[in-house]
Amino acid sequence: MSRMNMIQAINSALDVTMGRDEKVVIFGEDVGYFGGVFRCTSGLQKKYGKRRCFDAPIAEGGILGTAVGMGVYGLRPVVEIQFADYIYPAFDQLVSEAARLRYRSAGGFTSPLTVRTPCGGGIFGGQTHSQSPEAIFTHVCGLKTVMPSNPYDAKGLLIAAIEDDDPVVFFEPKRIYNGPFDGHHDQPLTPWSKHELGEVPDDYYRIELGKAKIVREGQALTVLAYGTMVHVALAAVEESGIDAEVIDLRSLLPLDLDTIVASVSKTGRCVVVHEATRTCGYGAELVSLVQEHCFYYLKSPIGRVTGWDTPYPHAFEWDYFPGPKRVGKALRKAMED
Amino acid sequence: MSRMNMIQAINSALDVTMGRDEKVVIFGEDVGYFGGVFRCTSGLQKKYGKRRCFDAPIAEGGILGTAVGMGVYGLRPVVEIQFADYIYPAFDQLVSEAARLRYRSAGGFTSPLTVRTPCGGGIFGGQTHSQSPEAIFTHVCGLKTVMPSNPYDAKGLLIAAIEDDDPVVFFEPKRIYNGPFDGHHDQPLTPWSKHELGEVPDDYYRIELGKAKIVREGQALTVLAYGTMVHVALAAVEESGIDAEVIDLRSLLPLDLDTIVASVSKTGRCVVVHEATRTCGYGAELVSLVQEHCFYYLKSPIGRVTGWDTPYPHAFEWDYFPGPKRVGKALRKAMED
């Protein structure tokens, strides 16, 4: 056991899988000698040699295209896209190739790659260093989509993602790399070292993809969240005094619908929270599923708290970010109705 | 007035706008001399010269990239992406550039381009000539997304799209290019010449983006559909004997929520239909909006009838396609609950 922040936990997951499996190979922009702009691959080139952890040309589509080929050969490439905002040039290789290869070859060829990419705002990154594009990947069949909310889960989920035989897009909410940011940007950040989920085993362990976690039990209302928003939701719940159940989805596809349905059937109320823009965001899918499966239990409309349908504005990021105040308001509204 | 199929109506829209505005320029793969693989640009190069309607290199990202620049100069580029399945290589230029330029420059620069692209299955096109990726564009702020269901609307909406000062993605459901296909693939197709909406003015007219159309009035249930699925929904409604109201959305973003809410508030039941895969499809957004705005009117869960969450399989396309039988079942289910 060590105290780790999320960067260290991710680094440890990479280290552990590289140590166990020669087929794990890491590349991406600045990930080699330097160890990544967020330092997630720090030390890996030194430890495993530049053959196993190396820099790539600035060509996200080329990174994904070659990774698909490496996966076909039999390796387990783990590539980093420096910011989720820069995944779009790789979109075709992800959507048309990685996601569909098993299907179109009826299992004759597969490519078990993992794409790691930091997402989310709150670091004054402006509109091209703040996006959360998870919903465009969950709409594509053949990709798994994961977003952890803490170091312990990050390591266990990343190991599971790398070992998974299907392609996985692994989103890392950069705002919580260093601590469980709860949306109160004017208050000091608690570091992960002060949080129980900053306690991370040094060795190998996995967290199954597709299992949500109830991070707060409650009877009055169900909050569905993932990534940074888990902490924001928890803060909002505490501040509101509402006895809400907060579920950290962890994996968006596959999704742990059973846990969601059980909770909403119990509480009869639901609020969905994410940082991405609202229209056609992942929250829309959650609302659809909840209303389909829990219709007769619902006492009030399912609320959605999300980023606005605008780019993430540099100067107004705290007006954009769906912080505890906005979440709290939605909680109260769901209770009132 | 002429009898036109959808290809001719689209061709007429392009012709009319080119004739009115020298700034309209058309390019794309095979659209020049040949007139496009679906013949939508047929005759335009001959009429307006190759400067105004020309072939492009096979580089969807380059087509969009140069179109953005042309739009910045002050032209109104109308580009064709040969199949919607091939829009992904252009994703970054659409999402990061066309969609965000006005915002990031606070109106200093804009690019009023239109992307025309055939979508949808039912022509034995297999997994890469059948997709309906509209939901990944509606999730992106700054793009308008339109999908007509008949020649009359296609012409009026396309003219409005070209004249719109924001970028528009204009989806053309290729299965209804020649007639209002209702999903009964084993029956002969009625041509547009036999349909009232195949009656199209030769001259200029516009249909405002963001206005839905009630294509069948009813009291019992509301069906939300667009593109090919409007005809499938109508067939399913007739066959079911249910007095459903069928709304053709026509424009997905902006969306005519008022018409939807008025209808569902009246009927208390709703079924959403689209051809795209289900998870995080546009239907999810529709369900979310309806449950938010009509919660207290709803008598049964909102149904979703969609393509399955798999690629579009060549041999099983009629098992994949959400035909009248599947829609009919959802209608009955929505009535029973």
Place this chain on the structure above:
Amino acid sequence: MSAGNARPVLQLHIPEPICRPGDPVDFSKLQIPPAGTVKQPASDTPASELRDYAYSLIRVLDDEHEAVGDWNPKLSPERLRSGLRHMLLTRVYDERMVKQQRIGKTSFYIKSTGEEAVAVAQSYALAPDDMLFPSYRQQGLLIARDWSLVDMMCQIFSNTQDRIKGRQLPVMYSVPEVGFFSISGNLGTQFPQAVGWAMASAYSGDHRIAASWVGDGTTAEADFHYALTFAAVYRAPVILNVVNNQWAISTFQGMAGGEQTTFAARAVGYSLPGLRVDGNDFLAVYAATKWAAERARNNLGATVIELYTYRAAPHSTSDDPSAYRPADEAKSWPLGDPIERLKQHLIKRGEWSEAQHAALEKELDDQVKAALKEAERHGTLSTPPDSPESMFEDVFKEMPPHLQRQLEEFRALEGED
């Protein structure tokens, strides 16, 4: 400082082919050097000394059907007859399959007529376990690797024995057994994948190399640039082929940049060797590929080969080229037909005869017919498929809950019939 209004009026240049339907065919502007004039360099020559190869044309078979010059691979008559057989089989197969499409037994087909030397000779120049990342027009690779025609036809028919379960458009084969990668509908995506596969082979201390193919039109895609960049940077053991068959559906190769320079020249920009080869010359194609393979095997990295040929057939069964090019262009193509040229070469060498050729044609026709008969026993697209439930498989290795729910929905629907 500014040229002000004295600056000239700008004009947009739109490339246009020399002839269109109705025009007389004119290939007089093509520069076709005589066979045997291009020297063969050592396969370890630095790329910087090879630039001229991108602007010449490697040819072995001359107008008198003799094999001449440095690049003559001196293949045995047996091997050449075998190559002839595989090319001819490819052509016979193509003809037969197009007929199946015409009579509704399948939805779509793509011929490789006139381009058979590309796939067959390149396959011959590679080791059987080298990995192939083809486009949709290299069915000859499968045929040269003696893959089962019945199996190929079952894919064309999307029938019960289709190994990819009816999921893909006809011709989108996928045959791991002979190292033939699953063909994508999206142009060019296989190019960087081949580079990645080759990088993985090098990473693993393997000895297998990769080869990939794109068309002239496809060179404009991003994946082409990615492939050349990554191949150059990591010195990947891969052969990157550009089949310049002059057309991309209705669009002539000038629209991809072929008006200004060759496609082999693209390689020069990355300091990769770019060989330009007479694509209808079996011997030249073989020799150039062998040279590139040797280079790759010796850890000297990738080669780009432009195969200069002509798409004699329509783009696909959905296409009618008479709408955009003179009908008789194919016949006037100055580099002739690859099968005819190899045949004449063998005859010239006394290793083949018209009678033998006719007999071979008959034999292959029978072979294809027999295969067709067998394949049809497993159904065609026009006979109803029998396992639609398989549609839900292979999206993931294990079916996740949401797909299980959808499968149940589907079953319930089916149950209602």
Place this chain on the structure above:
Amino acid sequence: MSAGNARPVLQLHIPEPICRPGDPVDFSKLQIPPAGTVKQPASDTPASELRDYAYSLIRVLDDEHEAVGDWNPKLSPERLRSGLRHMLLTRVYDERMVKQQRIGKTSFYIKSTGEEAVAVAQSYALAPDDMLFPSYRQQGLLIARDWSLVDMMCQIFSNTQDRIKGRQLPVMYSVPEVGFFSISGNLGTQFPQAVGWAMASAYSGDHRIAASWVGDGTTAEADFHYALTFAAVYRAPVILNVVNNQWAISTFQGMAGGEQTTFAARAVGYSLPGLRVDGNDFLAVYAATKWAAERARNNLGATVIELYTYRAAPHSTSDDPSAYRPADEAKSWPLGDPIERLKQHLIKRGEWSEAQHAALEKELDDQVKAALKEAERHGTLSTPPDSPESMFEDVFKEMPPHLQRQLEEFRALEGED
């Protein structure tokens, strides 16, 4: 046919720079030809005759600070002093802005230190109404076009006078008034946009040309390939600049292909002229750009210019280069510093002195300080912004209903405070 197991063991090549932190700086492998040795061709020379330019280095200022050779643009002392002033102003501005970031008045900054000649000399060689599609490291273009420093600073501060309403990361300027296109966060996207703009200018019979800039690292992106392809095919009047400053964040230019060949060489593959220029030589940069502009204006199409320079600064304020390159690499850069070199040239010509230079430095420092004072009056990032509602504007020309609803939601929330 197969080499079987006799085939060699393959190895993956991973490029690596010559020196890393702790190593002695070693630029001895760079081939720097003496100034004046490269001839200037007529600007209408066919690209096929210009290939060698991609492998040489156009230089005008020699080691004794004399302007020599064919490419000497023979600029007047006034013009040179003006260029010196704009370069120096850029540097002073950069220094001051970095300080603002350090003290928390803005979130981010990017310097162009050592690369000032690129932006300033290129701006000088273009007409004032030519359109610029820059990357984030050509602030010198705005400064050379005499754009308001206050206005630039307001963008850096995301303050109430920020013309782009606080929406973009600092340095992502957008100034239609002087033809400076909105900078994107996504690398390279501006390259094909510049080509499209140039095509539109040609389409319209205009006389304005376009220019765009990417870094060495960015050449690997798809947009680079699109730009060169479309520029070549449609003969677009555009100048496509690659600023090879040796580094892409922590990644040396070899990882983009610079180990094998030059970036100017990419142009050869498309049959575009590729000029390689000493990017720290104001006169050479000016001359090469002028040549390319003349070519474009005369409907002869695009030119690629590789500006060979060195990123003396960290990548951005988020970066610490001592982690990946020797700290003193910049000082040893064999092409020196652009400001120092132009200064010495002017002094050599008797047109400038150390005293004048010191005075100029002081003057510019004052100018920047005064501008800063004014800009700060409109607030900085650390002072609360006052119009968050503007966040909902400009997503579309007119606000659609769903955004109106969200704006109302936002107002209701604000109202609760």
